[in-house]
Amino acid sequence: MAKKQFLLLCLFIVNAFAAHAQSLNGVYVGAQLYNTPFNGMQINNLVFYFKSDGSFNDALNQVDWKTKATGSYTIKSGIVQLNFKNGYESKKYKLAANGNLESTAGIKHTLHKVKKVTTIPEGVYEKRSASTSGGTGTPMIGAFSSNLLYIDGKGNFSTDRSSVVGVGGDAAGGTVGGKFENNSKTSGTYKLGDGEITLTFGNGAVSKQSFFYSPPNGEDLILLNGEFYFRDDKKENPSIASKTTTGAKTQTNTIVKAGTPTPAILLTKLRAQYGGESIDKITTVKETANINGNMQMVAITDLANNRIRAEVRQNGKLLIVKQLERNEGWQWINGSKKTLSQDEKDELDLNLYQGILGLHKKFSNYFLNATVTPSGDDYIITFYKNKNKVIYLVGNDYSMKGNAYSINSASPNISVYKNFTKVNGVTYPAVTETSDGKNKLTSTTTAIEFNPVLNANDWKAP
Template sequence: MKNILTSLCVALLLSAIARAQSKTLNGVYAGVRVTPGVVMGGGMTREDVVVYFRPDGSFTYDLHKADWQTRSDGKYTIQGNNLTLNYQVHNRTIRYKLDKDGDIDADGCTLLKMPVDGSVPKGYFKFSIINSSGGGSSPVTYVGAAKDQGLLFDGKGGFSSNSASATVISGNGVGGGSSRESSGKGTYTIHKGVLSLKYENGKTAVHSFFCRPGDPVMAVIDGNIYFMEEPPKAASRNTAATGNARQNNTGPAATPVPETADGKTLLLKANAVHGGAALNQVKTFGFTALLQGLNVRSIADVAGNRVRIEMRKGNQLVQVEQLEGNAGWQWKQGKTGTLSAVRAAEMMAVFHAGVLGLRKQEIEALAIKEVKPAKAGYSVHGGQQGKQYLFLLNNESQLMAAGDNTGNVLSTSVYSNWKKVDGLLLPFTEAVSAGGQKATIQYQQYEINTAYPETVWAKP
């Protein structure tokens, strides 16, 4: 009898160990992997990482597909806190870590668990889409088209949807502006991740929908990550921005700039709009910003040719990049390494692109290659130190967008929400596209000519 009991206890113990080693997940895990850019035009990438895990050991990342509930893109296993994903189609294996809070550490990107059968909170969710491509004689023929799509839920079963777009084109012409169009409203229901929308006109739509409460409130809609923010306010099609330039330029077209217009003269007019002498005298430049739920702080020492970028999740420092001259270092997850030459070049663009690229000394150093007229403004294409830069200005000489090829891929930025800060006209929203990746950065505060102590440049 004793041997039988001993054997039974051993069998039960082994069974318990086996169950513990073969844990399963049930739900959608989502997070944003980003490489933050520098000040206005230094290259930034965003990747939405979304995976739906099932208790049967299968998973899918195609939540925009109609069969997402049953679709399998591979199998996963769990041993201790090690999570292994074996992709069937791509024949590849990816290894993640499960943290103590039940979330997933996906190579520096935290995937947060979204409730399987959650509700739809009251609020407005926005997702930004940016497209860009190059070609022609200039480095950027079609610079950018940015579109914001939003869903507003009232928390009582009603919704409305809208979209906003801003387009900037260089080539045969430059067009720019913004418009907002309501896409309809109606009622909604949610059940086990399936959001059903019924519009007032009778149209229906079904989406996969998972939402995580907290700070920030984040939702996964058809595999794309949305963040809750303030709903857009109704505005006229021509809205004045702080300063002498208009934020939106959708009114009557002005007389196109002649093909023979002098590029440096045009850029000097933009220099005056964005601060003139105050802009030319910038010695240090810094900002704090919110980037898809992450806190970013960047400082630039113009005289010392140094740039530092810090990225935090809440109060936890997760990444630091620092440029010192033409090279630099990076710190990530406790490990320090050398900045790649490509990344160093991208960070160097802070001194030559965007608003800082409109400083008089930068304009004088720019070799003008091309000036293009348009209905709503003009573009100036130039180069220096082997790199190409593009400035797109509206009829009031305000910078609408910019592009550069300082990295391996074309980087474009579309600017909006302009405000005066210490005599400079600066954007508080920037939509960036680089190599097919998209991101939106919301600037919270700028620091102009702050005397930074040497300690802020130290390694973590």
Template sequence: MKTIVRYTLLMLLFINTAWGQSNTLNGVYAGIEITPSTVMGGGMGRDDISFLFRPDGSFCDELHKPDWTTRVSGHYTVTGKTINLKYNTGTRTLHYKLENDGNIDAGGYYLLHQPADSSIPPGYYQFSKINGSGGGNSGMTYVGVGSDNSLNFDGKGNFSNSRASATAVIGEGVGGGNSRKSSGKGTYKINKGTLTLNFDDGRTELHSFFCRPGDKPIMAVIDGNIFFMEDKQEQKGQSTSGNAERSSSTSMGANSSTGTTENATISDAKTMLLKANAVQGGTALDNLKVLSFTATMQGLQVSSHIDLPGKRVRLEIWKNGKLIQVEQLEGETGWIWQNGKVTPLPPIRSSEMGSVFHSGLLGLRRTEIDALTIKNVKQTSSGNVITAVKNGKQFIFMLNDQSQLVAAADNTGRVPSTSVYSNLRVIDGVLLPFQEIATSGQQRNLIRYQKFEVNPSLPEITWNKP
């Protein structure tokens, strides 16, 4: 099932977070800024923002530089609750607000204080970033370049790391890409924000490292980039997720490296989709009227209701048991509730939420298959990738050799979004994924579903505004 959880979830991680009172700026503050592209269909931009503030009034925002401990990017002053930053070069100035909890309101995102500790909480830290252009409504082929960096600390002085990068191309009749990977291990030391990695092959690397261990998800700032610690269950899900996820991750959109052929015909594709319909639930899937689920992502709780006959979708986001945001689609329009205020759902967001009826699992209902125009089908060593169009939007279904849906993509939003599914289980006759890796624009998120309900009886009050 295509996720309807969007990039704003990550932004919500930096809202409503309580910290100890602090009246001074002394240490590293960091957060994530999400910005829209100036090109239609260009996607969203992710900028990891980090500052080292010193008591002498200087600051450094280049924590990836070797001399970050002494480098001075500019100077700041604090007047009341206003923080004024002036850079050494040019006339660039910034104005932030110091919150009562000691964090910084940077306008649209928050900078959280990161202590310089003498220890690192053991665990698996991951940083993912995707840069994309084209796609969406731009009329151009989408080109995305992604990278994944991870560090695993055992708490006993040992570490392992891995780096991976990939390029993907998605367009009209186009699908391709390549990837690279590297890894290493050794021992580590941490001292006043400086992380030393001594590799077994003799290499030594120095990095800036700051971490906030008090709140989950645990967040670390490494060389100015923000990493999040995955919990043990998520690590297990990533490493032992089964054949479904492994096959999809190696073949989706990588035609040149997986032995892709195009011998199948358009009529073959319809047959493949109908077989997938039977495998995913057949009559139980076709008779689906309401689907509800609960899930977790990056420390947030998510619940959703999908009313197919009523063309309604409701998405609720919770943090620490408190409702912090509701999005609801009602036909072609909808609304957003946040902080007690209700505003209209933007048209592009309405389109994104409405795509849940036509893509992924719900796109394999017979009525949806009948309405698709097949553009092409590609056979891979792991299964088949089928590209189809409906109402001018493109939908991609990837089926493994058992005709299970293991990945899906569409271009209904600002940029193409993709989902990779694993941990498949049958609930009331419908085969559902309990883990999803969802990518949209520059954001990549691991979603762990806790519970699905097939055709639950929902009272009308379910759809009321908070």
């Protein structure tokens, strides 16, 4: 009898321990890729604060984020099921041996745990989330924006915000503005606590927000108020970036305008700066790029046959393929293939009329029949491809700052170009930043080939 009672007691303890182990505790983050019928590929940044009582909160931008519960979860046979109070579709994840949560449906994504910290190394962090529509390099609805946070690792911080702002109207039916704004900088001191950061600004204002950290061997990000801020070692401290070295003389290439230039002048100047006849020699292009660091894209273009294809992978696994040949297009996602809508085909097609390819002599007739509108010291060049509007933003030094387009008179999509580099006589942007004013995507070109030989296998469905 005593032995039986001992076994029952052990069983009770084991079961109690197992029940206790079937819970999560901490904040998990990740990025989920999904597809919409009209807006193409989208990326949703996910944040969940799991509590050991079986509840979770995905709203870490609330004052009561520690106690708030937006849903509940259960763990059974290594599967974590999330049920939302607001009626959103439930989610299921597999609890991996390393503690990560791996998706069980849709396009594969992983949630990993971020840390509470009391110290953090010096760095500049940039707010990023992401969405994209159409094919490779296509812009987004709204405006490009950048939120920077500098932390010196010693208790001081500074912030900066700059933006290229979006929509204006005129007699021609609306244009995309090119105004560049530098809002006032703010700075102060910070103190890290129990999953929180307390910011004390120079004017005495105090703000307490949720704060977690993922080191470089993870995602290399901070989670501030539920938003993703990724480390960007290429950016300077925003509080000192605008300062000039003592005694240094700043030079500018500002051109004094004696009237608005014609489309022909702008096209000639742009072509001279970005490749001229070298652009005209382009027949095919193969570009490989990283998207927000955790996805890879390969895009191929055949100008002679009006063919475009974009492939997106995550950790080497093929996720999405979109392809257009003249006016026939299809999309493959997770083994399922469908025909593209006309709007989706138009979005892919408009890739040819933007950026460096848009300066090709093959498309010059569109540019030459454009309208030119001054925008501060810059110029807006507007033309139409069928019923769809295409816009170039050109600086007064004849630099190509960005593009925009709109489908069916919808809200304009906009992208900004950075870090131009030269290959085979063609100067192109190695970084394209796109945003809808809230979300941001950064595409960084890692390899580009002009005039590669493309064969039938390059255009096959998966």
